Amino acid sequence: MMWRRCLNGLLMGLALLAGTASAHEMSMAEMQLREMAPGEFLWQWMAGEKGGVADVLKPIWPEGCQVDLNVLHCGKSGMRGTLSIDGVGKTYSAALVKVFWLDGQTRVYTLTAGQPTVHLYGSAEDRRGMGEIATAYVALGVEHILGGIDHLLFVIGLLFLVGFNRRLLWTITAFTAAHSLTLAASALDFLALRPPPVEAAIALSIVLVAVEALHSKQTLAKRWPALVAFLFGLVHGLGFAGALKEIGLPESHMLVALLTFNVGVEIGQLMTVAAAWALWRAVSRWPSVSLARTAALYGIGTMAAFWAWSRVAAIFI
Numbered sequence: 021m022m023w024r025r026c027l028n029g030l031l032m033g034l035a036l037l038a039g040t041a042s043a044h045e046m047s048m049a050e051m052q053l054r055e056m057a058p059g060e061f062l063w064q065w066m067a068g069e070k071g072g073v074a075d076v077l078k079p080i081w082p083e084g085c086q087v088d089l090n091v092l093h094c095g096k097s098g099m100r101g102t103l104s105i106d107g108v109g110k111t112y113s114a115a116l117v118k119v120f121w122l123d124g125q126t127r128v129y130t131l132t133a134g135q136p137t138v139h140l141y142g143s144a145e146d147r148r149g150m151g152e153i154a155t156a157y158v159a160l161g162v163e164h165i166l167g168g169i170d171h172l173l174f175v176i177g178l179l180f181l182v183g184f185n186r187r188l189l190w191t192i193t194a195f196t197a198a199h200s201l202t203l204a205a206s207a208l209d210f211l212a213l214r215p216p217p218v219e220a221a222i223a224l225s226i227v228l229v230a231v232e233a234l235h236s237k238q239t240l241a242k243r244w245p246a247l248v249a250f251l252f253g254l255v256h257g258l259g260f261a262g263a264l265k266e267i268g269l270p271e272s273h274m275l276v277a278l279l280t281f282n283v284g285v286e287i288g289q290l291m292t293v294a295a296a297w298a299l300w301r302a303v304s305r306w307p308s309v310s311l312a313r314t315a316a317l318y319g320i321g322t323m324a325a326f327w328a329w330s331r332v333a334a335i336f337i
Contacts, residue, residue: 049073049112053092053099055122061092061099076111080104082140102137109133113163128270134159153273154280161284164263165292170222170327171256172292173320177229179296180317182245192293194246198253199260200282206261207269207278218258220331225252226324230317260285 050066065073081087082101085094092099105115108131117129117138129138135156165171178195182188205211229248232241241248260282269277303309 047111047113048116049077049108049114050116050118051079051105052118052120054120055099058122059094059096059098061094062090063087063092064090073112076107077115078106080106099140102139103129104137105131106136108136113167114160130156130160130270132156132159132163150273150276153270153277157277157280158284158287161281161286162288162291163284164260164281165285165288168259168263170219170226170324171259171289173324174222174226174229174252174256175289175292176296177226177233177317177320178245178249179293180233180313181229181241181248184297184300187245188293190246191249192289194250195253195256196286196289198250199257199285202254202257203260203264203282203285204278206258207264208274211258213258214335215262216331216335218255218262220328220335221255222252222259223324223327223331225255227321227328228252230321230324234314234317234321 051063052066053061053063055061063079065077080103081092082094082099082103084097084101085092085099087093094100099119103117105117108115110133113132115131117131119127119129119140121127131138135152175192175195178191179188182191202211206213229241229252232239232248235242264278264281303312306312
């Protein structure tokens, strides 16, 4: 029957995700440039998450700069002009360029597929425009939420818990408000927690929501879903902050970058809700939709339980 084939496909997909998904995988590559003398830089790719960075990413240096193996010669005028990374957005979703200037200052630039170039001014001064930074960080926020399988499963779990009704608006709003608070507090160094406990708590939050959604009785989570979303949203915000710290915040327009990254996260979250609503409209009239719902919740809970065990173990390793 059609519903059985769909159900089997769903379970197989969840099993594959459980085996291959990695939370908050941004596939970041990192390049470091260290100015050793005026206009002379040592540069190298650091170990990327997927390896083989030099094979897939090619730096295009500012005009007037010449490279000799791992030495970049830019002359007396310094490293001025446009720096590009060819290939960013394919194997690697973003590239971090860390420049250690001769005067001791450091700057971090984030290049993405949507913004694969950055303008350098020969010193630590960062003159990137507000619009340029906003565009880059919105794109990174969208990519992070869509690539963060655990965050998506928590949002989907909330949808199963609440359903598509008026309470969903308050529930999603509470989740957004909570993770925005802890994202900002952590990114601005007002709050600091070790990543392993945060990741374990995120996985456990998914387990709880899945279990609560399976209950037929009126549980606390079903009576007050916005409260549950807010409390767990505080933890998920710390997860978002961990990814943002890996990317880095520009010293100029730091608040703009923080705000637009959060906006990108919300855009990705709304895209998920919209896709789920469209799927629900398509299958809501199926006679066996309740069986598919139960199977999906068991799949989500099982996957999250596996993550929880592995992440709790990582705390003590």
